[in-house]
Amino acid sequence: MPATTPAPPVPADPRSGVLPGDPGPDAADVARVVAAALDEDLGPLGRDVTTQATVPASATGAADVVARAPGVVAGLVVLPVVLDEVARRLGLPAATVEVLRPDGSAVAPGDVVATATGPVQVLLVAERTLLNLVSRASGVATHARRWTDALAGTGAQVLDTRKTTPGLRALEKYAVRCGGGTNKRMGLHDVAMVKDNHVVAAGSVAGAIAAVRARFPDVAVQVEVDTPEQADEALDAGADFLLLDNMPTPVLAATVARVRAREQETGHVDLEATGTLTLDRAAEVAGTGVDFLSVGALTHSSPILDVALDLRAS
Numbered sequence: 001m002p003a004t005t006p007a008p009p010v011p012a013d014p015r016s017g018v019l020p021g022d023p024g025p026d027a028a029d030v031a032r033v034v035a036a037a038l039d040e041d042l043g044p045l046g047r048d049v050t051t052q053a054t055v056p057a058s059a060t061g062a063a064d065v066v067a068r069a070p071g072v073v074a075g076l077v078v079l080p081v082v083l084d085e086v087a088r089r090l091g092l093p094a095a096t097v098e099v100l101r102p103d104g105s106a107v108a109p110g111d112v113v114a115t116a117t118g119p120v121q122v123l124l125v126a127e128r129t130l131l132n133l134v135s136r137a138s139g140v141a142t143h144a145r146r147w148t149d150a151l152a153g154t155g156a157q158v159l160d161t162r163k164t165t166p167g168l169r170a171l172e173k174y175a176v177r178c179g180g181g182t183n184k185r186m187g188l189h190d191v192a193m194v195k196d197n198h199v200v201a202a203g204s205v206a207g208a209i210a211a212v213r214a215r216f217p218d219v220a221v222q223v224e225v226d227t228p229e230q231a232d233e234a235l236d237a238g239a240d241f242l243l244l245d246n247m248p249t250p251v252l253a254a255t256v257a258r259v260r261a262r263e264q265e266t267g268h269v270d271l272e273a274t275g276t277l278t279l280d281r282a283a284e285v286a287g288t289g290v291d292f293l294s295v296g297a298l299t300h301s302s303p304i305l306d307v308a309l310d311l312r313a314s
Contacts, residue, residue: 017076017099017114022177024077024103025170033167034081037129038089046089051124057092061314063123065114065134067107068306072145074103074178075137075171076114082130083122092119095126104141104178113307120311127309136168137175138305144179144298150279154286156293159184159272163296172299181298185222192216193243194223194234205230206237213238224274228255235259235266244290246275253288260289 018024042048067073076099083095095118101107116123147158160176160183162169173183185191192212194205202208205223212221222241223234228251231242242259244252256271263269273285274294285293 017079017102019102019104019178022174025174027081029170030078030081031085033133033171034078034085034129036167037132038082038085041129042089042125048121048125051121055120055124057090057119057121059120059314060118061120061123061311062115062117063127063309063311064112065116065130066308066310067101067111067113068109068308070108071106071138071142071305072179073101073105073107073113073134073138073305073307074141074175075134076103077174078133078137078171079114079116079130082126082133083116083118086126086129087119087122090119090121090125092122094118095122103174106145123309123311131307131309133171135304135307136165137171137178138307139302140172140175140299141179142305143302144176144181146179146279147282147293147295147298148180150282151286151293154283156286156290157182158282158298159292159294160298161294161296162187163300165299176298179298182292184292184294190219192219192221194221194239196224205233205239209234209237209239225255227251228258231255231259235262235269239269241270241272243272243274243294247273249281249284249288252285252290256289 079097087094095116097114097116099114101111101113107113144158151158158181160173160181164172176183194208198208199205202211209221220240222243223239224243224245225231225234226245234242244255247255252273259269259271271290272292272294273290277285277293277295282293
């Protein structure tokens with residue numbers, strides 16, 4: 001099983017709002033997130049007291065989803081899901097969506113990225129939920145694109161982590177791909193990652209790897225190491241992927257060279273630099289020869305991209 005999920009190509013497919021070759025976030029997961037967000041917004045009585053008081057249920061119109069800041073748009077796949085669920089709850093006809101600047105597209109302030117047409121009540125009730133999700137995903141994609149640009153030409157790729165917003169992992173990891181980044185493991189279930197606490201529990205790196213191989217032989221095994229000697233121990237035990245954690249650049253370079261010198265014996269082992277990485281050091285770290293730079297901030301610290309919904313005057 002692969003240890004990472006590479007980014008699909010850009011630009012995106014304008015018909016779907018999803019990157020070509022990428023299935024997008026799981027549809028059931030998106031539906032769950034949307035339902036929970038609408039429950040939160042509409043409350044136990046399931047109503048929008050302002051919109052339902054001021055807008056006739058029969059009124060129809062169009063609204064534009066507009067970028068207010070430069071960045072990379074992502075998450076437009078949620079638009080029809082939000083609008084359909086709002087229409088269902090209100091008992092009104094569904095709105096239609098036309099995606100104009102699909103996921104993965106660079107946008108400038110004022111760019112209309114999508115247009116929705118239908119009952120005005122549906123458009124306005126859906127507004128905050130769809131903007132929250134699109135703004136969040138677009139912020140992650142914008143941040144990922146900065147790292148992708150910083151690593152251009154180095155041969156290294158930026159990886160995300162499990163430091164995601166609870167409940168939004170599938171959408172945020174999709175947004176990383178929209179920005180040109182690469183997904184690491186999706187959760188605890190698909191790839192084994194042996195860290196210091198696992199080594200303590202198992203007694204040794206070799207013991208931890210052996211236990212994983214015995215119980216789950218079909219998964220890739222990644223091992224976090226802090227020193228060149230730990231890297232040797234992990235290689236001896238058969239690790240597929242090494243996380244080189246918080247190493248100064250000279251130590252990182254020496255460790256990479258040490259691992260590469262053993263590849264005739266071990267086969268290729270993917271190497272990831274991780275810990276306190278910054279954009280201004282991205283090219284320097286990539287120059288050590290690592291395959292990946294792991295950046296938890298892609299999902300835990302990305303500011304949103306300012307996106308608005310503008311109802312057209314009738």
